[in-house]
Amino acid sequence: MPIIVKQAANLLDLFEFFATTGRPASLAELSEHFGWPKSSTFNLITTLVERGFLYEPRPRQGFYPTPRWLNLAQEIAHAEPLPDSLQDFLRDLARLSKETVWLAGSAGQHAVFLSVIESPHAIRYTAQPGKRVPMHATATGQALLCQMPDQRRAVLLRNATYERFGSGTPMTAGEVEAIIQQSLKRGWFMSASAYSQDLGGVSVPLPLNGRMLSATVAGPLFRMGSLMEETAVQMQAAVKRHFGKDYFNRHLPALHQLP
Amino acid sequence: MPIIVKQAANLLDLFEFFATTGRPASLAELSEHFGWPKSSTFNLITTLVERGFLYEPRPRQGFYPTPRWLNLAQEIAHAEPLPDSLQDFLRDLARLSKETVWLAGSAGQHAVFLSVIESPHAIRYTAQPGKRVPMHATATGQALLCQMPDQRRAVLLRNATYERFGSGTPMTAGEVEAIIQQSLKRGWFMSASAYSQDLGGVSVPLPLNGRMLSATVAGPLFRMGSLMEETAVQMQAAVKRHFGKDYFNRHLPALHQLP
DNA sequence: CAGTTTAGTTCATATATAAAGACCAAATGT
DNA sequence: ACATTTGGTCTTTATATATGAACTAAACTG
Numbered sequence: 115m116p117i118i119v120k121q122a123a124n125l126l127d128l129f130e131f132f133a134t135t136g137r138p139a140s141l142a143e144l145s146e147h148f149g150w151p152k153s154s155t156f157n158l159i160t161t162l163v164e165r166g167f168l169y170e171p172r173p174r175q176g177f178y179p180t181p182r183w184l185n186l187a188q189e190i191a192h193a194e195p196l197p198d199s200l201q202d203f204l205r206d207l208a209r210l211s212k213e214t215v216w217l218a219g220s221a222g223q224h225a226v227f228l229s230v231i232e233s234p235h236a237i238r239y240t241a242q243p244g245k246r247v248p249m250h251a252t253a254t255g256q257a258l259l260c261q262m263p264d265q266r267r268a269v270l271l272r273n274a275t276y277e278r279f280g281s282g283t284p285m286t287a288g289e290v291e292a293i294i295q296q297s298l299k300r301g302w303f304m305s306a307s308a309y310s311q312d313l314g315g316v317s318v319p320l321p322l323n324g325r326m327l328s329a330t331v332a333g334p335l336f337r338m339g340s341l342m343e344e345t346a347v348q349m350q351a352a353v354k355r356h357f358g359k360d361y362f363n364r365h366l367p368a369l370h371q372l373p
Numbered sequence: 374m375p376i377i378v379k380q381a382a383n384l385l386d387l388f389e390f391f392a393t394t395g396r397p398a399s400l401a402e403l404s405e406h407f408g409w410p411k412s413s414t415f416n417l418i419t420t421l422v423e424r425g426f427l428y429e430p431r432p433r434q435g436f437y438p439t440p441r442w443l444n445l446a447q448e449i450a451h452a453e454p455l456p457d458s459l460q461d462f463l464r465d466l467a468r469l470s471k472e473t474v475w476l477a478g479s480a481g482q483h484a485v486f487l488s489v490i491e492s493p494h495a496i497r498y499t500a501q502p503g504k505r506v507p508m509h510a511t512a513t514g515q516a517l518l519c520q521m522p523d524q525r526r527a528v529l530l531r532n533a534t535y536e537r538f539g540s541g542t543p544m545t546a547g548e549v550e551a552i553i554q555q556s557l558k559r560g561w562f563m564s565a566s567a568y569s570q571d572l573g574g575v576s577v578p579l580p581l582n583g584r585m586l587s588a589t590v591a592g593p594l595f596r597m598g599s600l601m602e603e604t605a606v607q608m609q610a611a612v613k614r615h616f617g618k619d620y621f622n623r624h625l626p627a628l629h630q631l632p
Numbered sequence: 633c634a635g636t637t638t639a640g641t642t643c644a645t646a647t648a649t650a651a652a653g654a655c656c657a658a659a660t661g662t
Numbered sequence: 663a664c665a666t667t668t669g670g671t672c673t674t675t676a677t678a679t680a681t682g683a684a685c686t687a688a689a690c691t692g
Contacts, residue, residue: 153683184447190438244441
């Protein structure tokens, strides 16, 4: 249903492939690995080479991405950075909670993870930047939704596709809206197996100079279950420490402030 | 003639676009900027969003690449790094020569710039990682060619397309081979307007743990013209400083060593 | 060094896809 | 509150493109 541009997606696959293998790869290897016809693989590689994104570190030992990727990615990240204060804040959360923590933004009907610090526990929630979860069915997403103008939120929730992911998945726009209002009154957003099985999490909205973000702490329900309220208090305190005592008053008056 | 995968190239264009503008862009903006139909632009953006490579920093203010790009690029760069010693070496060359210096590897018939430090002079040679120049017609490329097994070099030179770029461009495989032999005997590779007009440069081959690299110092001919020999001596000395006194003996016995 | 296997390249064509245009929604201005 | 403009989405189809197959060149192997 969604229109995927095949060769753009293939290029991303290739990019991810090199990131995980970390080794040069020959045409034959790539063709084999992805199940692409040799000729197609050839064309794609040629394109990348022509544009200076792929080279041969060692003669006849295969191709590898040039530092150009890193260069461009750094320029991009540098121009519209997640402020250092945010990274500090995240690190703080990670340290206090010992669970996996992340920052998310929005993209259509989904929340996208922008920065992740994984828990040190062996059993933990695992994710990386770029991971997407449905906005309406997750605490992370709801903490984004609550920052939108009412009208836009209404539109988004109307167009959402309501699928049952777990026991607590909301199935109508009304339900989601109710959860959001209730969460604002409570002061934090909660998820407990609504989207990811056995996952418990606490999210807070985090508007920052016009950017619409949210922060989440999450882990296995058996660890998080009883600690949610406590985690929420910690999170709000951390927000105030990092972004100013009156941060919520100024940017999120609708959110209940915990003691 | 070369087969370019259009949508892969478009994706690269988009990537580069964000790196240069550094701002979020809406579908309409992108469509307008590239002259792509709205529908095509939509499809491409959708693909990127679906894969977690694009998000909306601010509601309705357009899309921007997620940190995922940076993440992957860092993993890639980290797994097969240009050693720090190489970067130090480059910096040293830049400081000594006050000209633009770079490191290059090979990709098909071209040399690709992997790392560049630009001259502080207002009039200087400008380049960035990913830039490609024909292997047979540049000092940078010839310094790579000389490291190949004779047979591979022969094949490459046979398949090369000989185009006249400037006064000194070699036009046959034989000419290139002669230049290479002569340069090895001299101890360094020279270019003077053979490919880039008014550009003078000195290159040395730089094989490093199996990798086939070359280093080049280049600037406008009016500055470099009389300093080539001197620059070459400095470069060889720098190589010995950074990679060991007997580096050339061990890795490049064919290269004449300057006093 | 000849024979065999593997790797890379080219090309015609069936097929998947990019794009034109119509449509819809939501801001913005009056 | 209405009209207008702007931004985003959907669908159909002509067309550009991905690919199978055939080919060439290089690397092994005994």
